[in-house]
Amino acid sequence: MIDLLSFAKKHFEKKLPFVVFSKPNLDKIVGLFQKNDELYSVENFEESGFVFASFDGNRQVLIPENQSEIKITDFVFEENNSNNFPVLENEKGKEAFENLVQKGIDAIRNGSFQKVVLSRKEIVAIEDFDFAVIFERLLQTYPTAFKYCWFHPKVGMWIGATPEQLLKSDGLKINTVALAGTQKVEENKDVIWGEKEIEEQEFVTDFIVDNLKDIASELSISKPYTLKAGAILHIKTDIEAVLKPENNLKKVLEILHPTPAVCGLPKPVSREFILRNEGYDREFYSGFLGELNKAFVTSETKSDLFVNLRCMQVKENEAHLYIGCGVTKDSVPEKEFVETANKALTMKRILL
Numbered sequence: 001m002i003d004l005l006s007f008a009k010k011h012f013e014k015k016l017p018f019v020v021f022s023k024p025n026l027d028k029i030v031g032l033f034q035k036n037d038e039l040y041s042v043e044n045f046e047e048s049g050f051v052f053a054s055f056d057g058n059r060q061v062l063i064p065e066n067q068s069e070i071k072i073t074d075f076v077f078e079e080n081n082s083n084n085f086p087v088l089e090n091e092k093g094k095e096a097f098e099n100l101v102q103k104g105i106d107a108i109r110n111g112s113f114q115k116v117v118l119s120r121k122e123i124v125a126i127e128d129f130d131f132a133v134i135f136e137r138l139l140q141t142y143p144t145a146f147k148y149c150w151f152h153p154k155v156g157m158w159i160g161a162t163p164e165q166l167l168k169s170d171g172l173k174i175n176t177v178a179l180a181g182t183q184k185v186e187e188n189k190d191v192i193w194g195e196k197e198i199e200e201q202e203f204v205t206d207f208i209v210d211n212l213k214d215i216a217s218e219l220s221i222s223k224p225y226t227l228k229a230g231a232i233l234h235i236k237t238d239i240e241a242v243l244k245p246e247n248n249l250k251k252v253l254e255i256l257h258p259t260p261a262v263c264g265l266p267k268p269v270s271r272e273f274i275l276r277n278e279g280y281d282r283e284f285y286s287g288f289l290g291e292l293n294k295a296f297v298t299s300e301t302k303s304d305l306f307v308n309l310r311c312m313q314v315k316e317n318e319a320h321l322y323i324g325c326g327v328t329k330d331s332v333p334e335k336e337f338v339e340t341a342n343k344a345l346t347m348k349r350i351l352l
């Protein structure tokens with residue numbers, strides 16, 4: 001076992017907060033081990049440490065740098081791991097979810113909003129759960145994702161491997177992405193995107209660009225391209241901006257979170273629809289997390305934040321997997337269910 005993860009296990013046994021994470025395409029693991037069990041919150045986004053924020057914006061937990069022991073280590077990526085996991089069927093909650101999606105489609109066709117991202121939870125039984133083993137599997141299985149295991153005795157444990165950046169910031173320069181549209185990887189087949197997925201992703205790009213325009217002095221946008229995330233593909237556009245000097249990270253996060261990639265368009269009505277109709281609390285799923293004002297490996301004052309997708313909440317004998325999909329006027333409820341089932345595999349693969 002990697003020393004840093006053995007250390008994390010001891011810290012966990014003492015019921016003290018910690019996070020271990022590994023950034024996309026880097027063979028390093030960073031750990032922040034908080035020295036007390038205080039529940040700290042972000043006040044103004046000028047703090048440094050690791051932030052873990054809920055979807056509804058009500059909880060923004062901070063593991064502060066100045067209250068934590070920081071450990072960084074290298075790990076070796078083993079080339080020979082295969083990506084050929086069986087696709088599991090899971091019919092649980094199918095009907096309820098399809099009804100929810102239909103309700104979303106109806107609201108869109110009635111003109112209430114243009115897009116809404118709806119989600120559900122799958123509960124998987126786990127025995128003899130060892131987060132360190134699971135985290136090592138994440139490292140080996142999802143090199144291009146942001147992998148993490150986060151624990152606070154007053155909140156619980158979350159583990160994930162997200163493909164989606166929320167924001168990178170370095171002074172006034174920021175980078176973000178518009179990510180949406182989903183299909184399964186199929187070997188030896190050209191990737192073709194349908195109208196629904198193209199439109200759904202354009203909504204996200206347009207929202208980000210329109211909203212950043214007012215606060216940015218420079219803005220550049222890439223062409224949309226296909227991104228591979230484990231066994232699924234998404235459409236992605238890279239967006240880079242230089243903020244006007246009077247702006248700050250808090251302002252940008254208020255604008256961006258939650259993006260239409262996890263909420264909808266327009267934001268307030270779709271958010272309201274989610275909170276009213278999903279019938280459960282998303283908690284930290286589709287919130288955001290990551291390095292706040294500190295790049296721990298290089299010691300620079302930068303932030304590197306991700307959207308909390310492809311994640312699970314670890315309970316006593318259960319893992320709660322959270323998965324969602326973008327709904328537009330052209331959605332088909334059954335297909336959307338299949339999309340969430342495919343996304344659930346990101347976590348199931350490393351559990352089974």
Ligand SMILES: C=C(O[C@@H]1C=C(C(=O)O)C=C[C@H]1O)C(=O)O
Nearest residue numbers: 179180181182261323324325326
């Ligand atoms: C909502 C999720 O993913 C988001 C929704 C996507 C879609 O609707 O195609 C694609 C990527 C993510 O932005 C999730 O993984 O739970």
